[in-house]
Amino acid sequence: MEFxxxxxxxxxxxxxxxxxxxxxxxxxxxxxxxxxxxxxxxxSPRELKQDIGAQITLGNxxxxxxxxxxxxxxxxxxxxxxxxxDAPILTDSGGYQVFSLSGIxxxxxxxVRFQSHLDGSYHMFSPEAVMDIQRAxxxxxxxxxxxxxxxxxxxxxxxxxxxxxxxxxRRCREHFDNHPPLYGxxxxxxxxxxxxxxxxxxxxxxxxxxxxxxxxYAIGGLSVGEPAEQMYEMVEVVNEVLPxxxxxxxxxxxxxxxxxxxxxxxxxxxxCVMPTRNGRNGTMFTxxxxxNIRNAKWKEAFEPVDQGLDTFFSSAFTKAYTRHLxxxxxxxxxxxxTMQNLALYHWVxxxxxxxxxxxxxxxxxxxxLPDLTGRL
Numbered sequence: 001m002e003f004x005x006x007x008x009x010x011x012x013x014x015x016x017x018x019x020x021x022x023x024x025x026x027x028x029x030x031x032x033x034x035x036x037x038x039x040x041x042x043x044s045p046r047e048l049k050q051d052i053g054a055q056i057t058l059g060n061x062x063x064x065x066x067x068x069x070x071x072x073x074x075x076x077x078x079x080x081x082x083x084x085x086d087a088p089i090l091t092d093s094g095g096y097q098v099f100s101l102s103g104i105x106x107x108x109x110x111x112v113r114f115q116s117h118l119d120g121s122y123h124m125f126s127p128e129a130v131m132d133i134q135r136a137x138x139x140x141x142x143x144x145x146x147x148x149x150x151x152x153x154x155x156x157x158x159x160x161x162x163x164x165x166x167x168x169x170r171r172c173r174e175h176f177d178n179h180p181p182l183y184g185x186x187x188x189x190x191x192x193x194x195x196x197x198x199x200x201x202x203x204x205x206x207x208x209x210x211x212x213x214x215x216x217y218a219i220g221g222l223s224v225g226e227p228a229e230q231m232y233e234m235v236e237v238v239n240e241v242l243p244x245x246x247x248x249x250x251x252x253x254x255x256x257x258x259x260x261x262x263x264x265x266x267x268x269x270x271x272c273v274m275p276t277r278n279g280r281n282g283t284m285f286t287x288x289x290x291x292n293i294r295n296a297k298w299k300e301a302f303e304p305v306d307q308g309l310d311t312f313f314s315s316a317f318t319k320a321y322t323r324h325l326x327x328x329x330x331x332x333x334x335x336x337x338t339m340q341n342l343a344l345y346h347w348v349x350x351x352x353x354x355x356x357x358x359x360x361x362x363x364x365x366x367x368x369l370p371d372l373t374g375r376l
Contacts, residue, residue, distance in 0.1 A: 001141065001188035001215055003247045010359040013239065013266035014352065019247055021140040022185035023080065023088045026055045028247065029352055031259065031345045032090060034276065036060045041276050042199065042335050043342070046087045051197040051312055052342045053350070056087060056140075056227060056273045060093030061133050065123075066116050070136035070330070078138025078183045090271070091139035092251070093192075095129050095146045096220075107147065109164070128169035131179065131189075138183045144172040146192040151224040158196040165194050166208045173212050190216040190249060197230050199237045206241035217242050218249040219267070223258070232261055239266040254310040256348050256372045257284055260365055265350050270349075275341035280334050282326050285344045289374035293337060298323045303339050309347060313339035348372070 002020040009015075019026040033040045033048060035057045040048060048054040059079055063305045064070075068082075076082040079089055098105055098114050105114035111126030134142040146165040149158055169191050176189045191209035195201030209217060219238050222231045235250065243249055249269035250262050259270050276286065284291040287308025291298070301319035309315065313336050325333025348368075355364035 001186060003216065003245065005245060007357050008359040009356045011362040012264045012365075014263050014356045014361040015244075015266055015268060016356040017247070017268060018351045019088075021088045021188075023056070023140050024085060026088055027353060029259075029263045029349050029356075030055055030269055031349050032056050032058045032269065032271040033345075034058045034060075034271055034273045036273075037063045038079055040342075041280070042331070042338050043276075043310070045083065046341065048085075049087065050340075051339060053346045054087070057085060057089055059089055059137060059139060060094065060097065061091050061099035061130060061137065061143075062089075062125075064137055065094065065133050066118055070133055073138070074136050074182065078136075078347045080138060080183075089138070090141040090142040091134050091137050091143065093134075093143040093145045094125060095130075095143075095192075096148045096252070098125055099148050107164075109167070111168075112147075127168040128175045131175045135179060135182055135187070135372070138181070138185070138187070140185070140187060140188045141216065142176070142187055144169045144189065144191055144214075146194060146220060148196070148221050148224070149196055151196065151221075151226045153196050155198050155201070158194075158198055158201050162194045162201055162205045163237070165192065166205065166212075169209060170212055173214070179231055188215045190214055190218050192218045192220040192251070193238050193242075194221045195234070196221060196233060197226050199234070199318055202234055202237045203241055206238050209308075210241070210243070214246070216247040216249060218251050220251045222250065223253045223272075224376075228258065228261070231258075232265060235262055235265045235267060256345065257369055259345070259348055260352065260369060260372075263349075263363060264361065275340050275345050279338035279341040281335060284322075284337050285341050285372070286376070287344065287347070288371060289376040290372075291376050293319060293323045293326055295323075305336065306344070309340075309343055311339070311343040314343055 005017045017028045130145040149161045191214040193205045195205045250267045282294040286306040298319045306314040355361040
């Protein structure tokens with residue numbers, strides 16, 4: 001993997017670059033649709049590429065390990081072949097999912113022992129095991145195993161948790177370096193900065209990860225309930241430490257406004273279930289504002305779903321028809337809202353990239369934020 005920083009906006013910290021992988025080029029800033037179990041819910045790989053313009057998707061190590069399992073994935077030749085996706089894939093470490101199972105997991109220096117949410121069986125995620133699982137998945141970008149402490153964790157707990165994450169990161173890096181890829185394409189390993197909302201711990205975590213050395217760095221443990229301004233503050237703290245010549249990935253974030261604010265602070269990569277999950281619940285993000293398509297006000301709204309986008313799903317169907325489908329429990333309705341949201345997120349990243357190259361990101365940001373955040 002190679003990251004090329006192409007341009008930094010003259011008035012902000014916003015960056016445009018590209019990430020070269022064996023499965024293709026990723027233009028940044030970029031939003032990665034979440035395909036937890038090897039599928040972005042309700043969307044085919046061809047639609048992701050042709051209708052959305054997605055460059056990379058995200059898979060989840062925890063879920064793919066439990067089902068279909070690494071044996072099936074290896075026999076299939078890796079996740080790319082298994083799901084018929086020939087573009088880059090990033091996998092998280094599964095740490096967030098495991099640590100959300102606080103009642104049925106046990107943490108130790110070795111790793112974390114947990115019970116499957118599927119059948120209650122016991123499993124062990126060590127740093128080495130997580131590297132082996134992600135090798136079997138075959139993702140272009142892999143993540144180290146980390147602990148994601150709760151947003152209200154004390155400074156003492158956050159410090160001890162980060163120290164453990166750093167020790168795990170060293171073990172991940174060592175195991176990664178000593179065990180080659182399985183399918184003939186390169187894989188890159190990213191470190192994950194933790195530290196909750198404590199600036200000193202965030203700096204410490206970033207500095208320790210730099211000592212280990214990774215081709216990219218993620219910022220984890222944010223957007224877990226803390227105010228947005230605190231998230232932005234932590235991103236600024238971390239990005240003052242992280243090198244400019246490596247990609248920066250903010251995990252699990254967020255709304256279109258969150259993405260824009262963090263691009264302004266120098267973040268390159270994002271993922272979040274929000275566009276797909278909210279779409280399935282009837283909430284659409286549009287260039288004119290946020291739409292709850294279930295509201296009766298849209299019953300006779302015969303304008304396109306989003307007049308500001310020219311994608312098929314945004315322009316071919318009306319709000320009234322989409323509301324009718326959602327109210328009727330029709331699958332097409334969920335697909336329209338999901339595709340609209342993914343298209344909007346892609347448009348935001350694409351437009352941000354254009355504004356960065358024009359050294360116009362600040363004015364562009366101030367112009368589009370009111371439209372994106374308003375409720376229709």
